Amino acid sequence: MFGKNRVPGDAHDAPKPSRVRVPIFHVPNWLYxxxxxxxxxxxxxxxxxxxxxxxxxxxxxxxxxxxxxxxxxxxxxxxxxxxxxxxxxxxxxxxxxHRASFRRWLGWFYLAKWRQYVKYRPLWQPTITNVGLATSFDGDRFYPSIVNVRHDGRSDLVTARMLPGQHPQDWAKAAPRLAHTYKALSCSASTHDVKPGRVTLRFRLVDTLATTMRPFPVPAVADVRRLGVAMDEDGRIYRVSLTGHVLLAGRTGSGKASVVWSILAALAGGIADGLVQVHAFDPKGGMEFAYGKDLFHAFHYDGPDTMAGALEDLAKVVNQRADRYRGVARDHVATIAEPTIVIPIDEFASLTAYVADKKIKERINQTMAEILTKGRAVGVHVIAALQDPRKEILSYRNLFATRIALALNEESEVDMILGDNAVARGAASHLIPDTMPGIGYVMLDGRARPARVRFPYHSDNDIRALAAAHGTALGAGR
Structure with a gap:
């Protein structure tokens, strides 16, 4: 009555036997x-x-x-x-x-068109079928259509029209298999900057972050809202904000120290001027932060009870500043009298989850929740690093505005750190190899997509030199 329903997409009809029509009546030549x-x-x-x-x-x-x-x-x-x-x-x-402009305005365009019809289309239908993204309807086979292919110098961006009922997460699950098929370093699926019902597959062909980077020069002024701490895939300095706190996760050997020291190096100018105070917490006995202790106003590593007391003292500072700022100021401006306080914590879970004494554990969790909730407006910022991103550890994950996921063990851990559907939005921290420490995905508050970046490597000598050049008379080692 209403005609045959059609499914949007490329249909592949099975061959049908030819039929010979037998004329029923003869048409005169003057009409034929x-x-x-x-x-x-x-x-x-x-x-x-x-x-x-x-x-x-x-x-x-x-x-x-x-x-x-x-x-x-x-x-x-x-x-x-x-x-x-x-x-x-x-x-x-x-x-x-002018090779750069030639490639950007002409070369990449024709390269993308060439690859669209020579590389992607010939294998598209069998590949989509094997990964489970094709469908059958009313005796016909339907495939998502390739809408366009673009190239940006590092990746091929293949835009496809999804079939009805499909979700970008379906494509994200198939992305690793698509990468192997088309011989790309990786593949991610996202719906950023495309029409509804479409998905963009980013096939990464060149890894601009493959080379280990030296530490960046220390800026003269430490702007906690724009700290240049990493390099993005476009070769630009990637900046993060400490306001709202920073959460960092990665398995052993993923380069968590590179992230922490990159942030401290970006703050070193403010440390030397007395506008930034660092209160470092190292539950592993001080092994991680010891080389840069001269940068710290306080260095805590003596046990859970001592560190719980130090955190409670910082919570008092937060509350005192909140009382003074109420009705007077909404944001903190660093001064010598009231500097910005930065609290880097190595192995955050050792304080919030793995403390054997329940009373001390409750004290620490209550204090951390208070600092994370109130600290942003009064200039107290936390950098929490951990390697076990379980849900019970991250009960207050949303209190961190900046979240960084280095190499992780499982896909579910990526979503625990960066938020729901982070893998579908392009974050593939679970696929980062152990041979590339310092590479990770950063999710900033208010951003729709995570950014893939690499943090510079700080050797022990680099950390010692940083502490010697920018440590103050208030340093813990003085």
Whole structure:
């Protein structure tokens, strides 16, 4: 009654046996000949429309060919050949003198089109079928369509039209298999900057973060709202904010120390000026932070009871500042009298979950919740590092505005740190190999997508030099 339902997508119909029509009656020639003429005109119009559609679809080929054809017809082949040689020469000069702009405006476009029809389309249908993203309906087979392919110098971005009922998480689960099929370093799925019902697959071909980086120069002014601590995939300094606290997670050997020392190095100018105070907590006996102790105003590593008392003292500072700022100021401005307080905690779980004494554990958890809740507005910021991102440890994960996931063991751990559906939005911390410490994904508060970055490596000598150059008379080692 209402016709046959159609599923959006590329259909692959099974071959059907040909049928021979037997004429039932004879048509006189005076009627049959005009019908043949009309039928021929209709087919000519049909194929003309098809040709126009293809010319518009493949304008990047039809426009140059059409231009050369026009010059050949109007001015002769020698003018067309001369124009082709001249344009080719200008393109070569552009490529030679300004390769970056040539690639960005022309080279990457044609490279993407080439790969769309030579690399991705030939394997698309069997690959989509094998990973479970195709469907059958009413006897026909349907596949998600490739809408467009773009290239940005490092990755191929394949935009596909999802079938009804599909979700980007379905594509995120299949992303590792798609990466292997198309011989990419990795693949991630996201719906950022695309129309509803579409998904973008980012096939990473070149890893710009593969090389270990040296520590960045220490800025003269420490801006806690814009600390340059890492390098992103575009080769730019990636900045994070301490306001709202920082949560960092990664398995053993993932480079958590690189993150912490990169943040402290970005704060070193403020430490030397007395505008930043660092109160470091190292539950592992001081092994991690000992090399930079001269940067610290206080260094705590003597046991849970002592550290619980130190945290309670910091909570008192938070409450005292909150009482003074109430009705006077909404944000903290660092001064010598009231500096910004930064609290780096190595192995956060050792304080919040693994303390054997229940009373001390309750004291620490209550105090940490108070600092995390009130500290942002009064200039007290926490940097919490851990390697066991279990839910019971992260009961107040949402109190951290900046979350960093280095290499993790399982996909579920990525969502625990960065938030629900982080893997579907492109974060693949569970796929980072042990040979690439310092690489991770950063989720900033208010951002839709995590950013893949690499933090510079600080050797023991680099940390000693940093502490010697920017340590103060208030340093814990003085």
């Amino acid at each position: 000949v005009p019908w043949l003429v009309l039928k021929g005109v209709g087919r000519a119009v049909y194929w003309a429309v098809v040709a126009l559609i293809f010319a518009a679809k493949f304008y990047w080929v039809s426009v140059p060919i059409g231009l050369l054809g026009y010059l050949t017809v109007v001015y002769g082949w020698h003018w067309a050949a001369g124009a082709a040689v001249f344009i080719t020469g200008m393109l070569l000069v552009w490529w030679w003198q």
